[in-house]
Amino acid sequence: MNLFGMLEVSGSALAAERWRAEVVSANMANAETTRTPQGGAYRRQLVVFRARPLPRFPVLLASLQQKPQEGVRVDRVVTDHTPLPRRYEPGHPDADAAGYVTYPNVNPVMEMTDLLSAVRAYQLNAAAVQAAKSMIQQSLQILS
Amino acid sequence: MNGAISSLRILPAEIDTAALRPENESGAGFREVLHSAIDDIQQLEGQAETKVAGVLQGNGADVHSAMIAVEKADLSFQLMMQVRNKIVSAYQEISRMQF
Numbered sequence: 001m002n003l004f005g006m007l008e009v010s011g012s013a014l015a016a017e018r019w020r021a022e023v024v025s026a027n028m029a030n031a032e033t034t035r036t037p038q039g040g041a042y043r044r045q046l047v048v049f050r051a052r053p054l055p056r057f058p059v060l061l062a063s064l065q066q067k068p069q070e071g072v073r074v075d076r077v078v079t080d081h082t083p084l085p086r087r088y089e090p091g092h093p094d095a096d097a098a099g100y101v102t103y104p105n106v107n108p109v110m111e112m113t114d115l116l117s118a119v120r121a122y123q124l125n126a127a128a129v130q131a132a133k134s135m136i137q138q139s140l141q142i143l144s
Numbered sequence: 145m146n147g148a149i150s151s152l153r154i155l156p157a158e159i160d161t162a163a164l165r166p167e168n169e170s171g172a173g174f175r176e177v178l179h180s181a182i183d184d185i186q187q188l189e190g191q192a193e194t195k196v197a198g199v200l201q202g203n204g205a206d207v208h209s210a211m212i213a214v215e216k217a218d219l220s221f222q223l224m225m226q227v228r229n230k231i232v233s234a235y236q237e238i239s240r241m242q243f
Contacts, residue, residue, distance in 0.1 A: 007212050014208040129212065134217045143226040 006132040012052065012071030013125040019074045020047045021118040024111050031106040032129055034094040042104040043079045050075035174231060182225045190216040 023045050032044040052069045082105045091100035172180075193211040198205030 004216060007216065011209055015206055018206070018208070080233045126227070129208075129215075131214055133219070137222070140219070140222050140226050143230055 006135075007129060009071045010125045010128040010132065012073060014122060014129070016047075016049055016074050017029050017118050017122040017125065018070045020049075021115060021122070024049050024115045024118060025078060027104075028108065030104060030117070031111070034092075034101060034106055041084050041102045041107070043081070043084070044104065044106050045073045046078050046080055048075045048078055050071070097108055155180045178224075180229065181220075181227070185217065185224055188213070188220050192217045 013072040023092045028042050030042040034040075036042050049072050052073045053070060065077050084105050085101045088099055089095055089101045092101045192210070195205055195210035195213045199207055199210045
């Protein structure tokens with residue numbers, strides 16, 4: 001039991017969701033990128049979340065806690081290995097001998113949905129931060 | 145009659161004033177508690193300050209973690225103030241006591 005722990009958990013979720021939104025934005029920005037440092041077209045990136053026990057914080061409002069709270073963190077950013085779509089564009093400088101250009105496997109509709117989901121999850125966790133704050137303030141008003 | 149009154153007398157063994165004597169006081173006094181609370185809050189305020197400065201200087205600090213750090217410092221300060229107000233008002237109550 002630790003009210004600041006609630007803030008820590010929600011804070012870790014906020015950081016993770018922000019990272020997810022950043023990766024989605026990178027996908028959207030590179031939706032038409034045909035050249036990358038690794039060579040070839042850009043491949044869609046995905047974030048993988050992992051539950052993370054948070055350390056205890058020796059602060060004023062913290063009391064003894066029985067079990068560690070589960071925060072969340074971005075475990076890793078993986079590459080989506082679905083096949084890349086090919087479009088017939090003979091005039092394109094990156095076209096192959098047959099005139100086909102390999103484009104990134106980024107679907108704008110899917111990215112937009114992911115972005116909305118990340119934004120909503122961010123709002124959700126921000127609301128949890130607000131709730132934690134108002135709970136602490138309520139408990140402080142017991143004394144006055 | 146006299147026998148009845150003397151039987152009402154509290155036996156010395158029953159009076160335990162040890163707990164009332166200040167030299168037997170255990171643990172930290174109010175001063176130390178308040179000091180350590182203020183130290184804790186100063187630490188939290190320092191963290192909040194570092195994070196806000198990081199956001200303003202744009203060296204990659206998260207806005208939300210800065211806001212949460214500020215909020216933590218504020219709530220700890222409010223708690224400290226509430227406890228201090230309560231204890232000071234108790235002290236004033238005692239100092240107004242008439243004998």
